[in-house]
Amino acid sequence: MLLRFASFNHPDLVHAITTRQGGVSEAPHDTLNMSFSRPDAPAAVKENRRRVYAALEIRPERVVQAGQIHSDDVLVVTEAHAGRGALDRPSVLPPADALITNQPDLYLLACFADCTPLLFFDPVRRAVAVAHAGWQGTAKHIGAATVRAMGDAFGSQPADLQVAIGPSVGPCCYNVWPHVAEQIRAALPMQREVLAERDGQTFFDLWQSNFETLLACGVPREQIEISRICTVDHADRFYSHRAGNGVTGRFAAIIGLRGEEH
Numbered sequence: 001m002l003l004r005f006a007s008f009n010h011p012d013l014v015h016a017i018t019t020r021q022g023g024v025s026e027a028p029h030d031t032l033n034m035s036f037s038r039p040d041a042p043a044a045v046k047e048n049r050r051r052v053y054a055a056l057e058i059r060p061e062r063v064v065q066a067g068q069i070h071s072d073d074v075l076v077v078t079e080a081h082a083g084r085g086a087l088d089r090p091s092v093l094p095p096a097d098a099l100i101t102n103q104p105d106l107y108l109l110a111c112f113a114d115c116t117p118l119l120f121f122d123p124v125r126r127a128v129a130v131a132h133a134g135w136q137g138t139a140k141h142i143g144a145a146t147v148r149a150m151g152d153a154f155g156s157q158p159a160d161l162q163v164a165i166g167p168s169v170g171p172c173c174y175n176v177w178p179h180v181a182e183q184i185r186a187a188l189p190m191q192r193e194v195l196a197e198r199d200g201q202t203f204f205d206l207w208q209s210n211f212e213t214l215l216a217c218g219v220p221r222e223q224i225e226i227s228r229i230c231t232v233d234h235a236d237r238f239y240s241h242r243a244g245n246g247v248t249g250r251f252a253a254i255i256g257l258r259g260e261e262h
């Protein structure tokens with residue numbers, strides 16, 4: 001049901017990437033679809049989410065989700081947002097593709113099916129973040145926007161950050177249209193190795209691109225963990241927009257820090 005990062009091993013840190021296993025949704029959303037935005041039964045998604053929250057020992061009224069629109073907008077999540085988007089669609093926060101918080105016992109959630117989840121943990125300032133990085137967010141340097149926002153809001157230093165780059169469509173499977181490749185090339189001129197030509201097609205490496213963006217803003221190389229799990233090749237374990245021809249569910253990335261009372 002849950003995938004965790006070996007480097008995110010702080011005792012107060014709660015985090016996970018959900019898989020497809022352990023839920024109640026029926027095909028083509030089988031079984032642990034975490035998204036209310038898909039044409040899946042809302043009651044099934046609600047049950048799936050309840051199971052995940054229970055497994056993580058967190059309360060739904062402490063979970064927060066925002067809309068996702070492939071932007072590089074960052075939202076500072078506060079107590080006032082607690083519970084928004086946790087168990088239904090209407091209460092979801094307005095769009096922001098990165099969520100950051102330093103409030104204990106608030107858990108940030110975002111949904112994915114081929115886009116790259118980025119998770120951030122600052123053990124010094126006790127802050128966390130989750131970001132949604134598809135090709136557009138990646139080309140907009142959403143990883144850097146998140147690091148910057150954590151610095152501005154919490155005083156986080158890039159050198160203190162632990163970052164995880166989660167499962168997404170890999171460089172093996174992510175062929176992009178020529179006009180997309182052109183936009184990526186224009187947006188990421190310093191990243192020479194992230195586009196590769198093969199069999200007359202252009203492939204984009206979301207993992208390497210986000211890695212290089214994080215390095216460029218000062219996150220130490222040894223503090224960045226990359227899952228290197230391609231969702232297209234592992235569509236039995238993770239939802240993949242491409243493998244499912246656009247008809248599938250979404251898995252979630254969740255992160256937060258336990259409060260003192262726990």
Ligand SMILES: [Zn+2]
Nearest residue numbers: 172173230233
């Ligand atoms: Zn692949």
